[in-house]
Amino acid sequence: MPALIENGRAKVNLTLRVVGRRVDGYHELESVVAFADCADRLGLVPGAELDLKTTGPLALACGDISDNLVFKAARLLRERVPDLKLGEFTLDKMLPVAAGIGGGSADAAAALRLLAQLNGLALDDARLVEVARLTGADVPVCLASRACVMTGVGATLQPLSLPLMPCVMVNPGIPVPTRDVFSALGLRNGELLVGATDVLLRDRSWPKAGASTAEWIGAFEEVGNDLEKPAMRIQPVIGEVLSALGTTGGARLARMSGSGATCFAIFENGGDAQVAAEKIRRNHAGWWVHAGALS
Numbered sequence: 001m002p003a004l005i006e007n008g009r010a011k012v013n014l015t016l017r018v019v020g021r022r023v024d025g026y027h028e029l030e031s032v033v034a035f036a037d038c039a040d041r042l043g044l045v046p047g048a049e050l051d052l053k054t055t056g057p058l059a060l061a062c063g064d065i066s067d068n069l070v071f072k073a074a075r076l077l078r079e080r081v082p083d084l085k086l087g088e089f090t091l092d093k094m095l096p097v098a099a100g101i102g103g104g105s106a107d108a109a110a111a112l113r114l115l116a117q118l119n120g121l122a123l124d125d126a127r128l129v130e131v132a133r134l135t136g137a138d139v140p141v142c143l144a145s146r147a148c149v150m151t152g153v154g155a156t157l158q159p160l161s162l163p164l165m166p167c168v169m170v171n172p173g174i175p176v177p178t179r180d181v182f183s184a185l186g187l188r189n190g191e192l193l194v195g196a197t198d199v200l201l202r203d204r205s206w207p208k209a210g211a212s213t214a215e216w217i218g219a220f221e222e223v224g225n226d227l228e229k230p231a232m233r234i235q236p237v238i239g240e241v242l243s244a245l246g247t248t249g250g251a252r253l254a255r256m257s258g259s260g261a262t263c264f265a266i267f268e269n270g271g272d273a274q275v276a277a278e279k280i281r282r283n284h285a286g287w288w289v290h291a292g293a294l295s
Contacts, residue, residue: 008106098175100258
């Protein structure tokens with residue numbers, strides 16, 4: 001049987017509010033999430049044994065294969081689905097790791113989609129949904145891989161209809177562990193960050209289907225990323241990335257995604273995005289830069 005192929009698209013948090021920290025230690029979030037047209041590529045060749053090999057320009061950054069979320073997702077699903085067909089995964093690693101764009105989660109979600117295809121499982125199969133949640137907070141949204149409002153600890157998803165938004169994404173090549181950023185936020189168990197007077201994302205009226213990029217940017221400007229400041233305290237280079245994006249011609253909104261260090265800027269047209277990306281590449285040869293679109 002030929003290899004099955006899935007893409008693990010980069011996740012971008014266009015907004016991110018931290019509502020608070022639950023008594024069990026998990027953080028409650030509210031985020032508008034989009035997906036980019038850059039991705040890791042995951043292949044699956046059916047076989048008797050579960051295995052994973054990595055290739056691509058960022059393969060060495062994947063670390064110990066045994067800790068990879070692709071393995072974790074496959075093993076959890078095997079525990080729940082009798083006689084689950086498995087095989088050898090090949091991960092072509094293109095996205096930076098520990099970068100705030102859900103690379104590992106996107107890979108795990110791609111693995112679940114491949115295993116669902118191989119085993120005739122629906123993507124809304126309760127076992128698949130449960131495994132996505134147990135594998136990692138960003139895996140459920142990456143399993144769907146479509147624009148939405150994500151709330152709670154990541155499992156509650158409300159679809160959104162976003163336009164195709166030209167963007168530039170930049171990562172300075174420095175990993176920022178998510179755990180460290182949330183620790184820097186400094187919330188105690190059971191403590192709220194969003195006050196009673198704050199407008200929560202779930203209560204917002206977002207632009208309707210067919211709204212322009214400019215209308216969406218206007219809506220995003222009203223809600224920031226609560227993790228941006230603590231992440232910048234850990235890695236001040238994030239501020240340099242935001243400055244580089246914000247001072248390029250045509251950038252309408254520049255912001256950090258997730259817990260960083262990847263930042264993005266939205267443009268009204270793809271030509272301006274391409275020019276901006278080339279400028280940043282010339283000035284910062286060691287940075288990962290992608291010009292494309294979010295949707």
